[in-house]
Structures are given as C-alpha cells and as structure tokens.
Amino acid sequence: MSNKVLETIGLTKYFYEPSKFKVLDNISMSIDHGEFVSVVGKSGCGKSTLLYLLSTMDTDYEGKILIHEEDVTGKKDVDLARIRNENIGFVFQFHYLLSEYNALKNVMLPGLKLGKLSEEELEHQAMEYLKTLGMHDQALKRPRQLSGGQKQRVAIARALINNPLIIMGDEPTGNLDKKNSDMVFDIFKQLAQEHNQTILVVTHDVEFASKTNRIITMEDGMIIS
Amino acid sequence: MNHRLVQNIAFHMLRARLKQTIIAAVGVTFGIAMFISLVSFMNGMNDLLDGLMLNRTPHIRLYNEIKPVESQPVILSEEYKNNINFISSIKPKDRGKAIYNSQTIIDVLKKDKRVLDVAPKVVTPVFFHSGTIEISGVINGIAIAAEESLFKFSDYIREGKITDLEQNNSIIIGAGLATKMMLSVGDVIKITTPKGNLASLKIVGISQIGIAEIDDVMSTTSISTAQKLLGEATNYMTDIQLKLHDIEMAPQMAKEFRSKFELDAIDYQTANAQFETGTRIRTIISYSVGVVLLIVAGFGIYNILNMLIYEKMDSIAILKATGFSGSDVKWIFLLLSLIIGVTGGVFGLFFGFIFSRIIDVIPFVTASLPTVKTYPMNYNPIFYVIGITFAIVTTLVAGLFPALKASKVDPVEIIRGK
Numbered sequence: 001m002s003n004k005v006l007e008t009i010g011l012t013k014y015f016y017e018p019s020k021f022k023v024l025d026n027i028s029m030s031i032d033h034g035e036f037v038s039v040v041g042k043s044g045c046g047k048s049t050l051l052y053l054l055s056t057m058d059t060d061y062e063g064k065i066l067i068h069e070e071d072v073t074g075k076k077d078v079d080l081a082r083i084r085n086e087n088i089g090f091v092f093q094f095h096y097l098l099s100e101y102n103a104l105k106n107v108m109l110p111g112l113k114l115g116k117l118s119e120e121e122l123e124h125q126a127m128e129y130l131k132t133l134g135m136h137d138q139a140l141k142r143p144r145q146l147s148g149g150q151k152q153r154v155a156i157a158r159a160l161i162n163n164p165l166i167i168m169g170d171e172p173t174g175n176l177d178k179k180n181s182d183m184v185f186d187i188f189k190q191l192a193q194e195h196n197q198t199i200l201v202v203t204h205d206v207e208f209a210s211k212t213n214r215i216i217t218m219e220d221g222m223i224i225s
Numbered sequence: 226m227n228h229r230l231v232q233n234i235a236f237h238m239l240r241a242r243l244k245q246t247i248i249a250a251v252g253v254t255f256g257i258a259m260f261i262s263l264v265s266f267m268n269g270m271n272d273l274l275d276g277l278m279l280n281r282t283p284h285i286r287l288y289n290e291i292k293p294v295e296s297q298p299v300i301l302s303e304e305y306k307n308n309i310n311f312i313s314s315i316k317p318k319d320r321g322k323a324i325y326n327s328q329t330i331i332d333v334l335k336k337d338k339r340v341l342d343v344a345p346k347v348v349t350p351v352f353f354h355s356g357t358i359e360i361s362g363v364i365n366g367i368a369i370a371a372e373e374s375l376f377k378f379s380d381y382i383r384e385g386k387i388t389d390l391e392q393n394n395s396i397i398i399g400a401g402l403a404t405k406m407m408l409s410v411g412d413v414i415k416i417t418t419p420k421g422n423l424a425s426l427k428i429v430g431i432s433q434i435g436i437a438e439i440d441d442v443m444s445t446t447s448i449s450t451a452q453k454l455l456g457e458a459t460n461y462m463t464d465i466q467l468k469l470h471d472i473e474m475a476p477q478m479a480k481e482f483r484s485k486f487e488l489d490a491i492d493y494q495t496a497n498a499q500f501e502t503g504t505r506i507r508t509i510i511s512y513s514v515g516v517v518l519l520i521v522a523g524f525g526i527y528n529i530l531n532m533l534i535y536e537k538m539d540s541i542a543i544l545k546a547t548g549f550s551g552s553d554v555k556w557i558f559l560l561l562s563l564i565i566g567v568t569g570g571v572f573g574l575f576f577g578f579i580f581s582r583i584i585d586v587i588p589f590v591t592a593s594l595p596t597v598k599t600y601p602m603n604y605n606p607i608f609y610v611i612g613i614t615f616a617i618v619t620t621l622v623a624g625l626f627p628a629l630k631a632s633k634v635d636p637v638e639i640i641r642g643k
Contacts, residue, residue, distance in 0.1 A: 052637045057546060078550040085548020092640055096543035100237035110547040112230045158547070170640070 011063035036192035038209040041218035089159025093174040095151035097143035129157040149180030169201035235560040250569035252522035257573020260515030262580035267511035269601035283466035344371035346464040347451040354415040355406040366451020385430020397430035401441035523623035530627035542639035555632035562624025570616030
C-alpha cells in the first residue's frame with residue numbers, strides 16, 4: 001500500500017465573480033503519511049482555496065483529488081461528508097465550537113456522527129485528548145467561558161477525535177497571540193512526531209512555517225517550491 | 226443517519242433559543258386552541274339546530290295528501306286515448322286522511338333493514354273552548370315510546386312528563402295556547418273535533434317548541450286518545466314517520482315508498498333544503514378560520530427558523546465540515562419545527578378543550594329550547610385529530626424551506642468569510 005495520504009492531479013479552479021479568474025493552475029502534488037506540511041504564500045495566491053478543495057468541501061474544480069488512493073472527485077454530498085468525518089480533522093482560524101454544548105461534547109460531536117464507538121468510549125477518548133492538550137479541567141465549560149487559546153485547543157481535540165488520516169489547518173494560529181501560537185505549534189509538532197500524524201497547515205506566519213518538515217510555497221495559483 | 230445525534234443537536238439549539246421557541250409554539254397553541262373551540266362550538270351549534278329540525282321532521286313522512294286524482298276517467302276512454310285531453314275545473318278528491326292498511330305498512334317498514342324506527346301518528350284539527358271563545362288548533366296523537374325515541378319530544382316539554390300522556394284523556398298543550406287560554410297543568414280543556422264530537426281532556430303538561438306559530442296551536446295526546454276523539458278504530462292513523470339509519474338514503478327511499486304504498490312521501494332533505502345550506506356554511510366558516518389561524522402561526526415558525534439559521538450559520542458550517550451531510554442539517558431544522566409544532570399542537574388541544582369547557586358553561590337561554598341552558602359544544606375526538614394533524618403539517622411546511630436553505634449552506638463561504 002502506498003504511503004500517499006493525499007494526492008492531486010492537475011487541479012485547476014476558477015473564480016467566476018466578479019470575472020472569470022484562474023485561482024489554481026494545474027496543481028499536482030502529494031502528501032505522504034506522517035508529514036507535517038505547511039503551505040505559505042501571499043494573500044490571494046490560492047493557498048486557502050487549495051485547502052478547501054483538498055478538504056472536499058469545495059467541489060467545483062477540474063482535475064483529480066485522491067484521498068488515501070481513493071478518487072473523491074464527483075462524489076455525492078453524503079459520501080463526501082462521510083469521508084470528511086472519517087479522514088479529515090479541521091482546525092480553522094476561528095474555533096467554530098457550538099455554543100450550545102460544553103467543550104467535551106464539542107469534541108465528541110464528530111465521533112458521535114461517525115458512530116463507531118459508544119458514547120461512553122467516546123467520552124473517555126475525548127477526555128484523553130483534552131488531557132493531552134491540558135484542557136481536561138475545562139472539559140465541562142461552555143465555549144464562551146474559555147479563552148481564545150483554550151478554544152483552539154478544544155478545536156484541535158475535536159479534529160483528533162476520529163483519529164483522522166490528516167489534520168488540515170487554515171491559519172490555525174491566525175487569531176492567537178505569540179504564546180498561544182507557540183503552544184498550538186508545539187501541539188502540532190508533538191502530534192507529528194509522537195503519533196506520526198499527517199498535518200497540512202495553510203499559514204502566512206513564516207515563523208510557524210519554517211519549523212515544519214516541508215514547506216510548499218505558492219504564487220499566483222501555482223506551486224513554486 | 227444518526228437519529229439520536231440529530232435529535233440531540235436540534236434539542237440543544239432549541240434550548241439555547243428558548244424564548245423564541247416558546248413564542249413560536251404559543252402561536253401554534255393559540256391557532257389550534259382557537260380551531261378546536263371554534264369547531265367544537267360550531268358543530269355543537271349545528272347539532273343543536275339540526276336537532277331542532279330533525280326532532281320536528283322525520284326522515285321520511287308517509288301521508289295522504291288532498292289532491293286531484295291522477296287518472297281521470299277520460300284517460301280510461303278508448304275513444305280519446307290518442308288525443309291530448311284538457312280537463313278544466315278539476316276538484317281535489319278527499320280520499321280521507323287515513324292511511325289504508327296502515328298496520329301492514331308498519332309491519333313491512335319495521336322489517337326493512339334500512340329503517341331505524343317507525344312512529345305512527347294521528348293529526349287532526351280541533352277547536353279549543355275557552356269560555357265562549359273557540360280557538361282553532363291541532364292535536365297530534367302520538368305513539369309515546371316511538372315518538373320519544375325518534376324525536377326526543379320530552380326535550381320540548383316545559384312542565385309535566387311525556388309518560389303522563391299514557392293516562393286516558395290526557396293532553397299536553399302548547400305554551401302559547403296555555404297562555405292564551407290561561408290554562409295550567411291540572412286544568413281541564415274542552416275541545417270539538419271536525420266531526421262535532423265534544424270531549425274534555427285533562428292537561429298534564431305544557432310543551433314549547435320555540436316557534437310561536439306552532440306553540441299557539443299545537444297540542445299532543447296519545448294516539449289512542451286521538452283515535453277515540455275522532456271516533457275511529459285503533460288502526461286509524463294519518464301519518465307514518467320513519468327514521469333511517471342513513472339519512473342520505475331518505476330521498477331515494479321516499480320515492481320507493483311512494484310507489485310501493487301508493488302514499489305521499491316527503492323526505493327530510495326536501496322538507497329542509499334551506500337548512501342543510503346553513504349547516505354547511507357554518508362548517509366551512511369554522512374550518513377556514515382555523516386554517517387561517519394556523520397559517521399565521523406557520524409564518525411565525527418560518528420566521529423564527531429563518532432567524533435561527535442566520536444565527537447558527539457558523540454551527541451549520543462546522544457541522545458540515547466535520548462530516549454532517551446536507552440532509553443531516555436539513556433534518557436538524559425540520560426536527561426543530563416539528564418539536565415546535567407538536568408541543569404547540571398538544572398544548573393547543575389541551576387549551577382548546579379547556580376553552581370548550583368554559584364555553585360549555587356559559588349560560589345560553591333560548592325560548593326555542595327549554596332544556597338547553599348553556600352553549601352547546603361538540604367534543605368529537607375527530608376535531609382533535611384534525612387539529613394536531615394541521616399543526617404538524619403546517620409546521621413541517623413552514624420548517625421545510627428554512628431547512629432546505631440550511632442544508633444548502635456552503636461551509637467554505639462561511640469559513641472563508643471569517
């Protein structure tokens with residue numbers, strides 16, 4: 001079995017508003033298992049767009065995307081949702097925690113959706129993840145009672161709950177101060193090293209990127225290095 | 226699809242917006258409650274008014290009408306058979322009001338499976354004497370038990386009991402008649418029959434139908450007393466009244482009996498044509514008001530769900546990002562509106578019932594119905610079934626469009642916008 005977690009073949013995307021514009025130009029790349037990759041580039045170079053294509057949430061593109069050797073191009077909404085649920089963990093700039101639930105339940109949600117583990121097992125596992133992130137004593141608090149860094153840590157735990165193939169981050173430190181940024185980076189680093197977790201992070205934080213295993217630099221919709 | 230999880234999310238979203246949820250549900254509750262009380266009241270009223278008519282009119286009445294003989298002698302003549310004959314100055318023939326062979330007819334009718342009950346009757350005009358004045362009136366000689374079962378005559382008796390008529394030479398007189406002649410229960414009234422027979426009858430009760438013209442002339446006695454007054458045998462009767470299992474059959478059966486027994490027959494629908502229309506219109510009004518109320522409640526739900534969706538865009542986006550499909554999201558919002566609909570609906574049924582009970586005890590005194598003291602209500606369970614069905618259907622329809630909108634939310638747009 002190949003080691004490729006993610007692969008794109010000739011990925012091209014256009015924006016149609018306000019006028020037709022090529023955002024991504026024939027991108028072919030792949031990410032291997034256990035890699036900690038960062039995508040950098042100027043604002044508007046298409047790095048976020050690439051991430052959303054890879055995440056299967058944006059399906060309007062030309063070319064092919066393969067996740068774990070499986071072609072996901074042209075699949076139905078329900079199937080894509082299942083693929084995301086099972087294989088991809090997300091960490092965004094904004095935490096996107098549901099304000100109705102406490103931290104623990106927020107972490108458990110994708111797991112409950114997957115339905116592989118019982119509620120008790122999931123709760124235990126969620127607690128474990130929160131513990132590794134130093135958040136177990138905040139588990140029963142609502143998101144609005146947590147600080148920015150704490151919220152982001154809960155979001156990371158949520159990304160991990162289904163033991164995904166890859167974690168995707170879109171400016172995961174964008175909203176955080178230096179101290180919290182470093183902490184988030186350390187968590188990612190630890191995950192990559194200790195658990196061999198594949199991570200793909202889009203960032204404009206050069207310092208953050210420089211510490212990752214592999215840097216993909218983009219410009220005008222193309223990978224330049 | 227993970228039903229429990231979807232339910233759980235819907236439930237939590239509602240709890241976070243408890244106030245709006247309650248307001249939306251109260252809208253449904255109000256609509257359903259009004260619908261239930263309105264329909265119950267309207268139907269109660271319909272039953273009452275229908276009863277008013279039904280208790281006075283049999284489904285089918287068989288009688289002899291005074292009219293010209295249909296086959297005139299000239300028709301029998303061979304000579305003029307192929308001609309068109311004009312006959313002027315025909316006089317109606319009185320075949321006598323008595324129904325011939327009445328006992329056989331009654332036996333045949335009683336065996337007919339479509340017929341619920343048969344009540345024979347003797348109707349005759351009389352003169353009541355009050356001092357030197359003579360007042361014209363009508364005596365109905367009734368078969369007491371049958372009349373009671375068919376027409377609930379006791380509902381219209383203000384004083385006395387219907388069973389008192391079983392005594393010989395007793396009579397129940399109309400309220401108008403009693404006032405006019407200053408008579409009360411226990412008095413004796415003198416009457417003259419069309420044939421000149423004089424008789425004295427003891428007043429055992431006073432009846433009130435509620436229509437002055439009838440109460441001024443009508444009096445009731447037992448059929449045997451009436452036969453004795455007229456000096457007729459015990460098989461003498463002028464009317465046979467029928468109650469059917471299915472009132473819709475009346476016109477058809479009236480036609481059948483007309484030719485079968487060679488009698489005149491009139492059915493309920495023909496006798497009360499204008500009345501049916503009133504009933505139908507009242508039903509239409511009550512249903513349309515109920516439906517309008519529910520539509521208004523539906524718009525309320527639509528609004529609140531729409532608002533909720535805008536508020537919860539982030540949640541929808543992350544749910545989709547972490548693996549909830551469009552249809553999961555759709556079900557979350559459909560469930561939201563269903564919860565509002567069912568809760569509001571159930572409370573609506575409850576309050577509808579309470580309102581009905583309240584209306585039920587409001588005094589309603591009418592001269593036409595001496596036994597009715599409060600507003601009539603009909604507690605038919607079918608109204609409650611219709612009510613809850615309406616509630617669920619309206620809320621589902623109101624929730625469908627917001628839910629579809631939520632299912633189509635593009636998470637990328639939301640997440641990129643931040």
